[in-house]
Amino acid sequence: MRVDQIMVEERAALFAKRSIKTTAKLEGLRLAFSMLDLTTLEGRDTPGKVMTLCHKAMHPAQERYHSGMVAAVCVYPNLVRAAKAFLRGSPVKVASVATCFPSGLSALKIKLEDTREALDAGADEIDMVIDRGAFLRGEHDRVYDEIAAVKELCGPVHLKVILETGELVTYDNVRVASMLAMQAGADFIKTSTGKVSPAATLPVTLVMLEAIRQFFFATGIRIGMKPAGGIRTAKQALQYLVMVKETLGDDWLTPDLFRLGASTLANDILLQIAKCVDGGYQSSNYFSLS
């Protein structure tokens, strides 16, 4: 199915105009918080950094804000074991990027090995990248086969397929890549690695949600969506929720089918929750950075 750029951008802009106030705002903020994949993907990540992140994931703010916990923490394969240890006994999942993140430009056997490492370390979810070079060369079969191979390895472990939409550039490419990933066995499709700009945008996410809708109509299978990168404010997070609510409906308003990948978003959501609860803004110093 083709995508019209002007109309899809116009439609996406309308979601950003919804007025989310009072009770709807607080409820939306808590929902968005529960859908967070709290992420650290730096070359300098250490178990120490992952420990603070995991603690934040489980105890994000004072009890009275009822913020709940985030859905998952997202780390590199080498840090999965550490994250699993820190999160032991909590419902917070550990997601690991894999397949030679972020470029994915390595031999398939190395990508599979990378994935296996993460799985062996106990990852609950795998965030793989597609080979954008192959996709743009028109080698869709190869992209499909690689996703299928990774899914086969993952088995029941949730697989999120990162399209890196900022490198696919056109909405038509995004739509094709979305269908390809879902057909090949993705449980989630995800916009970006966070390493390329632009990362997630409302229109590109809408194109992917529409692909998910088509896939659902065709197969009866609900695929999840994860916009990642560039979502920094609570206001933006609510705009994404509005879009999911009005495009796919209530069934997708759950962390099982919608995630937000972000690193700095969490605190802005917490600040806004505190504002709704207390009636005034708090100092950002009252919330731990990570």
Added chain:
Amino acid sequence: MKKNKPRKIVSHDVIPSVMSASSHGAPVPPAERILRFGDRWKYAPAPEAPSDLKLRSRYELFIGGKFVKPSSGKYFPSINPANEQQLAEIALGNAADVERAVKAARHAYDHVWGKMSGRERGKYLFRIARLIQEKIRDLAVLESLDGGKTIRESRNIDLPLAAAHFFYHAGWADKLDYAFAGRRPRPLGVVGQIIPWNFPMLMAAWKLAPALACGNTCVLKPAETTSITALHLAEIFAEADLPEGVVNIVTGAGDTGAALVNHPDIDKIAFTGSTDVGKRIAKSLAGTRKKLTLELGGKAANIVCEDAPIDQAIEGIIQGIYFNQGHVCCAGSRLFVQEGIVEPVIRRLRNRLRSLRVGDPLDKNTDIGAINSREQLERIRSLVESGREEGAEYHEAPCELPAKGYYHAPAFFTGVADSHRIAQEEIFGPVLSVMTFRTPEEALERANNTPYGLSAGVWTDKGSKVFKLATQLRAGVVWAETYNKFDPASPFGGYKESGFGREGGKQGLAAYLQID
């Protein structure tokens, strides 16, 4: 690695091969593949703040720069269609009031406005445009109260466009001598303008801005159910120091309009409204020296070809028919869908309908507001009834309508034949008639098979097809890959029984000029 898998990306809701998805639950059976738009996350009410422009309990006529009482001494109520409560009383103008208004306009034309340089006229128009722009929010609230349209649309579309029309034509005022190469344009004199209830402020701007830019003076008659914002516009004229008598506003019903049309000292009538009334006006002006432009009804074809971007076409269909509750003369009310994509289109349309938010026009999240009047609601209902009786299948959004007020759920008919009344008559409400076609040639032929010809839409990813269809559709406006887009620089008007004359652009100026 399993090779030779079919991995065609199909464009319909059928996907030939899917990897066994172990981590998903069992697939939802086909009959239950419906999107649920319920209360999982409910939007709280988001009412727009009241207008800083206070509603008056009584509105008078605006003649010769002053608000004056009607000579009949009579007033009629203006109802808020969202709750059926009276908003205000509006003066009922009669022939004597029209006489006064035309006299004031003639005097202003002869002594002030007709003699003024274009540059000076332009200054007034720029001032009016800026004042409208400053009061957009306040005017939008009044517009939504009075007409039932959503604040989302009045604030983001109607009022900004009204200001844009004044800005655009202000720019023309001092350039008319260069607009028509080698010819000399002159104003016509006093023009009578009658506008409809669907876009009260915008239609007033469409009519007044070009007329004034061209040096004419005006007598405007707003629609009976939506007079209030026109009278607030009169206040803006006064605030802008527009010389008295240049614009006069006489409120009332059909008789008031007839008095204006038949007044001997009018040089031109510009009418936007129903084709029936337009025909009556044309008859009564036949044989007089008065010029006439008409912008009348429509039954536009919106053609969706099988190579269209379907998800965006759905949004275009929604914009095309449910914009302003379907009270749009250029609404895409006849949807032609190519047979290969009927199922995915209908399925998406049905799901999309259920996500529309119907209710209080003043809530910022409302997509569809109130029907303008009880009379119009009844007309819509009776046409829906006829569609059912003629055997078309009716699909309505399962939304809860407010108990008070005039509301109609967004709806569409499938299985519609070209001979059904709902395929031929203008419903002027949120009801779409869906028909199918096999080839673009067939769509074209059937799209043109109507007495109307105001607008049309084409959806295809193929540029050559867009141009082929657009050049052969007998309609004044053809939108490709979009719908209901307006711009003051773009001429708007009809073919056949949708009227004649253009509004907007250079073509629109010609309607208010004598070009020698």
